[in-house]
Amino acid sequence: MTIELRQLRYFVALADTLHFGRAATQLHITQPPLSRQIAALEDTLGAALFVRSSRQVELTAAGRHFHEHAVRVLAALDGAVRSTQATARGERGVLRVGFTMSAAWNVLPALIRRYGDAFPAAEIQLSEVVPRELDEALLSGRADVGIAFPWQRPDGLEYLRVHAEPLWAVLPAGHPLAAAAVVAVGELADEPFITFPAATAPALHALVAGCCREHGFEPRIRLETHLQQTIVNLVAEGLGVSLVPRSMSRMQLAGAVFRPISSPRVIEQGVIWAPNNANPCLARFLDCARAFGEAMAGGD
Amino acid sequence: MTIELRQLRYFVALADTLHFGRAATQLHITQPPLSRQIAALEDTLGAALFVRSSRQVELTAAGRHFHEHAVRVLAALDGAVRSTQATARGERGVLRVGFTMSAAWNVLPALIRRYGDAFPAAEIQLSEVVPRELDEALLSGRADVGIAFPWQRPDGLEYLRVHAEPLWAVLPAGHPLAAAAVVAVGELADEPFITFPAATAPALHALVAGCCREHGFEPRIRLETHLQQTIVNLVAEGLGVSLVPRSMSRMQLAGAVFRPISSPRVIEQGVIWAPNNANPCLARFLDCARAFGEAMAGGD
DNA sequence: TAAAAATACTCCATAGGTATTTTAT
DNA sequence: ATAAAATACCTATGGAGTATTTTTA
Numbered sequence: 001m002t003i004e005l006r007q008l009r010y011f012v013a014l015a016d017t018l019h020f021g022r023a024a025t026q027l028h029i030t031q032p033p034l035s036r037q038i039a040a041l042e043d044t045l046g047a048a049l050f051v052r053s054s055r056q057v058e059l060t061a062a063g064r065h066f067h068e069h070a071v072r073v074l075a076a077l078d079g080a081v082r083s084t085q086a087t088a089r090g091e092r093g094v095l096r097v098g099f100t101m102s103a104a105w106n107v108l109p110a111l112i113r114r115y116g117d118a119f120p121a122a123e124i125q126l127s128e129v130v131p132r133e134l135d136e137a138l139l140s141g142r143a144d145v146g147i148a149f150p151w152q153r154p155d156g157l158e159y160l161r162v163h164a165e166p167l168w169a170v171l172p173a174g175h176p177l178a179a180a181a182v183v184a185v186g187e188l189a190d191e192p193f194i195t196f197p198a199a200t201a202p203a204l205h206a207l208v209a210g211c212c213r214e215h216g217f218e219p220r221i222r223l224e225t226h227l228q229q230t231i232v233n234l235v236a237e238g239l240g241v242s243l244v245p246r247s248m249s250r251m252q253l254a255g256a257v258f259r260p261i262s263s264p265r266v267i268e269q270g271v272i273w274a275p276n277n278a279n280p281c282l283a284r285f286l287d288c289a290r291a292f293g294e295a296m297a298g299g300d
Numbered sequence: 301m302t303i304e305l306r307q308l309r310y311f312v313a314l315a316d317t318l319h320f321g322r323a324a325t326q327l328h329i330t331q332p333p334l335s336r337q338i339a340a341l342e343d344t345l346g347a348a349l350f351v352r353s354s355r356q357v358e359l360t361a362a363g364r365h366f367h368e369h370a371v372r373v374l375a376a377l378d379g380a381v382r383s384t385q386a387t388a389r390g391e392r393g394v395l396r397v398g399f400t401m402s403a404a405w406n407v408l409p410a411l412i413r414r415y416g417d418a419f420p421a422a423e424i425q426l427s428e429v430v431p432r433e434l435d436e437a438l439l440s441g442r443a444d445v446g447i448a449f450p451w452q453r454p455d456g457l458e459y460l461r462v463h464a465e466p467l468w469a470v471l472p473a474g475h476p477l478a479a480a481a482v483v484a485v486g487e488l489a490d491e492p493f494i495t496f497p498a499a500t501a502p503a504l505h506a507l508v509a510g511c512c513r514e515h516g517f518e519p520r521i522r523l524e525t526h527l528q529q530t531i532v533n534l535v536a537e538g539l540g541v542s543l544v545p546r547s548m549s550r551m552q553l554a555g556a557v558f559r560p561i562s563s564p565r566v567i568e569q570g571v572i573w574a575p576n577n578a579n580p581c582l583a584r585f586l587d588c589a590r591a592f593g594e595a596m597a598g599g600d
Numbered sequence: 601t602a603a604a605a606a607t608a609c610t611c612c613a614t615a616g617g618t619a620t621t622t623t624a625t
Numbered sequence: 626a627t628a629a630a631a632t633a634c635c636t637a638t639g640g641a642g643t644a645t646t647t648t649t650a
Binding site for chain 2: 602606607
C-alpha cells in the first residue's frame with residue numbers, strides 16, 4: 001500500500017473535527033469511506049493515529065505529529081501548484097536581459113522599471129554585452145531579450161521598436177554654431193568629432209558617419225567612447241562636437257548646448273529576442289515593451 | 301480534477317529521466333498510463349511541464365519549478381511518515397518525568413541517562429514535585445512517569461521497583477558509636493536526629509521514625525531537610541546523626557562515617573505511572589526502567 | 601524511416617455509496 | 626438506549642495494460 005493525498009486530506013479533516021460524520025460531510029463524502037481511508041492510512045503507517053470510541057475520537061501522539069506534517073505537506077503542494085502556475089504565466093521566473101551600453105541610456109531603466117513593477121516576483125538579470133555578443137547570446141539562449149539598436153539582426157531574431165528620437169548636434173557652449181537655432185550638418189565638416197566606436201556601438205557610429213558623408217565630408221574623429229554621457233561631458237570640456245540622441249539634452253550640462261540638425265536623422269532602440277525562446281517571462285516582458293513603445297510613441 | 305501523489309511521483313521520475321519509456325519502466329508501469337497521468341497533471345495545473353517531441357523530452361520553465369517543489373513535497377511526506385512511525389514506537393516525542401527530590405539522588409540521573417542514550421530523539425521534560433502532587437500529575441496526564449518512593453499509591457497508578465538498598469547510620473567522624481562496625485539502632489535513642497520532613501519526604505521520614513519506634517524510642521529531631529546530601533553534610537559538621545540510604549556513603553565526606561545498622565531496613569525507589577497513559581514514550585521508558593532495575597538487582 | 605509519444609479500447613482494482621451491525625457511554 | 630464508528634456489499638470511476646496510430650528528427 002502507498003499513501004495517497006486523498007488520505008492526507010481526509011486525515012487532516014478528521015483531525016480538525018475529531019468526528020467521522022462531520023469530517024465526511026465537510027469532505028463531501030459519506031462516513032464509511034472516510035473510516036476506511038483512515039484505517040488504510042493507519043495500516044500503511046503501521047501506527048494508530050486516532051483512538052476511537054462510539055462517543056469520542058482523539059488523536060494519538062503519532063496522530064498529532066502526523067497532523068502537523070500533513071498540514072505542511074498539503075500547504076507546500078498547494079504553494080507549489082500556485083507558483084508553478086505563476087511561472088507558466090511568466091509572472092515569476094528569471095529573465096536575462098542583455099543590453100548594449102550605448103542603447104541603455106534611454107530605454108533600459110524605464111522599461112525595466114515598468115516590467116519590475118508589473119511582475120515583482122520575476123527575477124531580472126541584467127548584463128551588458130557588446131552588440132555582436134548579443135545576437136549570439138539570444139540565439140543560444142544565454143539571454144532572453146536584448147535592448148539595443150537594430151543592427152544587422154541575423155535570422156531567428158525578432159525586433160520590436162520601443163523608442164525613436166532624432167539626432168541632435170551637441171556643441172561647446174561658446175561655439176559659434178551654437179548661436180543658431182538649427183545646425184546645418186555641413187558646417188561641422190572642420191570640427192573635431194567625439195563619436196561612437198564602430199566596434200561597440202556600430203549603429204550610432206554608422207549613423208553619425210553616414211550623416212556626415214551625405215553632407216560631403218568624413219568626420220574628423222578626435223575621440224571615441226561608447227558612453228553617450230561621456231561624449232556630452234567631453235563636448236562640454238570643449239574637446240569637440242558630436243551628434244547624439246536628443247534625449248541626451250536632459251543632462252543639462254552647463255558647458256554643452258544641444259541643437260536640432262538641418263536634415264533630421266532618427267535613431268531608434270528596441271527589444272530583440274529569439275521567437276523560439278520558451279521562457280514565459282519573455283512574453284510578459286514583450287507585453288511590457290509593446291505597451292511602453294506605444295506610450296512613448298503617443299506621449300512624444 | 302485534483303492532483304494525486306501518483307502524479308507527483310510519475311512527474312519526478314519523468315523529469316529525472318526525460319524519457320517516457322524509461323521513466324515508465326522505472327515506475328513499474330507501461331508508457332501509456334504515464335503519458336496520460338502527465339497529461340492529466342498538466343491539465344490540472346493548467347500549465348505545460350514538458351515540451352515533447354518524438355525524439356526529445358524537455359522540461360519547461362514551469363516544469364523545472366514544479367520539479368523542485370515536487371521533490372521537496374515527496375521528501376517531506378516521506379520524512380513525516382518515518383517520524384510518525386518513530387513517534388508511534390515511542391522513539392521520539394515528549395516524556396514528562398516528575399520526581400521527588402528525595403528520590404532523585406540515586407535513581408534519576410542514571411535512569412534518565414540510560415533512556416536518553418537509548419532514545420536520543422525523545423525530549424525529556426523533568427520537573428520536581430512534592431509527593432502528593434506526583435499522583436495528581438500522573439492521573440491527570442500532566443506527567444507521564446514519576447520517580448519516587450512507593451508511598452500510598454492511589455488506584456489507577458502502577459509502580460515498578462527499580463532500586464532498593466538498606467538504610468545505614470551516618471555519624472560524625474569522632475562519635476563513640478563510630479568505633480563499632482555495626483550500629484545498634486537502640487543506641488541512637490539519645491542522639492539528636494537530622495532527618496527527612498514528613499511533608500516532602502514522607503516515605504523516608506516514616507521509615508526512619510518507624511525504625512526508631514521499633515527500638516523503643518521516638519527520634520529526637522533536631523533538624524529536618526529533604527535533601528539527603530544536606531543531611532550528610534550536617535552530620536559531618538557534628539550536628540547530629542541520621543539513617544540514610546547506603547549509597548550516600550559514596551559522598552566520601554571526611555567528617556562523616558557510615559555504618560550498617562543492626563536490624564536492616566530496606567528503602568526502595570521505583571517508577572510510577574498511569575497504565576492508561578497512551579504516550580508511546582512511556583512504554584519505552586518503562587522498558588528502560590525494567591532493564592535498569594534488573595541490572596541494579598543483578599550487579600549489587 | 602524509425603524511435604518514441606499519443607490514442608483507442610478493454611479490464612479490473614478500488615473509491616464511494618447504501619444498508620446494517622457493532623460498540624461504548 | 627442511542628449516537629457514532631465499523632462492516633458488508635454493491636456500483637462505477639478511472640488507472641493500468643495491450644494494440645495501434647501519429648509525430649518528428
